Amino acid sequence: MSGTPGAPVPAAQSAARAYRPLLRAGVRIGPPLLRGPRTVYLIRHPATGAVSEVGTREHFVISRLDGTRNLDDLAPAYAARFGRRLAEESWNRLLGLLGARGLLDGAPDPPAPASAPAPADTLWRGTRRMVADADAATARLHRALRPLLHRAIQLPLLAAVLAMVLVLALHTGELGDGAAELIRQPVVLGAVALFLWFSITVHELAHGVAAQHFGGHVAEIGLRWRFPAAMLYCTVDDYLFIPGRRAKLVIAGAGAYVNLALLLPFALWWSALPGGDPARPLLAGLLLLGSVQALSNLVPLPPLDGYRMLGHLLGxxxxxxxxxxxxxxxxxxxxxxxxxxxxxxxxxxxxxxxxxxxxxxxxxxxxxxxxxxxx
Known part of the structure; x- marks a missing residue:
């Protein structure tokens, strides 16, 4: 939005100047995000879920549209913030844009954008929705697990996970030997692979449960395959609008955290066995593969969870x-x-x-x- 310096506002006001716009109920505005050389804000439509991106000047005005202010009310604050008066032309253009996108109270919903047809599923690759109401399903799962999400349980569990990672890092040689032994036993390796696949499934559900815990919405749960691999996925469509940086970090990191927590019983079993026990190297191999699977998701490269966490951390x-x-x-x-x-x-x-x-x-x-x- 641009403003231009000018003379004092004339006494006669147009209908647009006197209009006191109100944002539609349920419109969500995200925190400031650095994108290229600009700071931008995301705005989400409550009914269609469509997301718009606006700059700092537009956000300054939009965040103040509470139905009690018109152009003359906002112009002094705008001039004090940006050093130039809010032009009537810019005001009209912004209101027209917000109305066309259905973001103002009383504005009709915009037509749904035409989307490209999804590619047909084949044996080699495809996606299949598995749950009719993903949000309701994860809400039920969240209610069942809610007692376990209390700080009195999570803080000691987090400490145990961090201690386990440190101990495993000090025994990388033994873990590597265990992985080599695991490869020489195909039956056991198959069981480990099945456990790791289950761990991926729990990883995705953890994102959904964490989103529910902080008030997010789970849009879809389904199965995605790329032959010969197949795995569950869980899509949270509004977690960028959940207030608080900590909540976004927890949602993004929940999957890797749960993967590591699943390894805790095996780590305790491994540490309790004597050095010559034949099960010890197999457990060491499982711990190596499982920890690599979990920690690799924290690498800050797209499309991994660590990349999303770094983006949230830096804004x-x-x-x-x-x-x-x-x-x-x-x-x-x-x-x-x-x-x-x-x-x-x-x-x-x-x-x-x-x-x-x-x-x-x-x-x-x-x-x-x-x-x-x-x-």
């Missing part, structure tokens, strides 16, 4: 593509790179360098593990 939107775009501008010497604020330059540069290092580390680690197992 950014589309971190990876925006970092690539900024670094490309810098590489070509474009003047557009100078439009980025200092915070954006630091974040995008650090993420670009860090993501390259992570990829190199992941490739090196994969090659090292493969060589050890082959040896």
């Amino acid at each position: 950014t939107a589309h971190l990876a593509p925006e970092a690539r775009a900024y670094l490309a501008l810098r590489r070509t010497g474009s003047e557009a790179a100078s439009a980025y604020p200092r915070r954006a330059r630091l974040i995008y540069t650090a993420y670009g360098i860090g993501s390259v290092l992570l990829l190199l580390l992941a490739v090196a680690g994969t090659c090292a593990v493969a060589l050890v197992l082959l040896a």
Whole structure:
């Protein structure tokens, strides 16, 4: 939105100037997000779920549309904030846009956007909705598990998970030997693979339960397959609008946390067995594969959960593509790179360098593990 300096407002007011708009009930406005050189806000329609993106100036006005203010009421505050008066043309244009998108009280719902038809399911890849009402199903699961989500239980459990990860990190050699032994026993390896598949299923449901705990909405639960793998998925469609950074971090990290918590009984069993017990190396192999599965989801690379957590922590939107775009501008010497604020330059540069290092580390680690197992 742009404003222009001008003379005092004339006494005669048009109908648009006198109009005191009110946002539609249930409209949700997200927190500020860094996207490229701009700070943006997401606005969600309560009925259609359509999400709009607006800038700082538009958000300043929209967040004050409570049905008691008109243009003349908002203009002084706008001028004090942005150093220029809110032009009537900009006011009319913004109200027209909000009305067309059905975000004002009394405005009709906008027509549903035409979506491309989903590709037909095949043996090789596809998606199938498994639960008719995913939100109701996860709500029931949340009610059943709610006593376990109390801090008195979760804080000691979190401490136990962190202690387990530390102990396993100190025994990586034994865990690697256990994984090699596990590979030599196909039947046991198949049982471990089944457990890990179950762990992925619980991982997805954990996202949904965490979203329910913080007031989110689970849109869909289904099965996605890419031959020969198949796994459950759980879609939370509004968690970006849940207030509080901590809630978003918990929702994004719930899956990996539950995966690690599922390993706790096996870690206790493994630690209680004497060194010569034949079950100990098999358990060590399970712990290695399970912890790698869980912790790899915390790597801050798309589309992993760690990438979403880093985006929430930094308050950014589309971190990876925006970092690539900024670094490309810098590489070509474009003047557009100078439009980025200092915070954006630091974040995008650090993420670009860090993501390259992570990829190199992941490739090196994969090659090292493969060589050890082959040896």
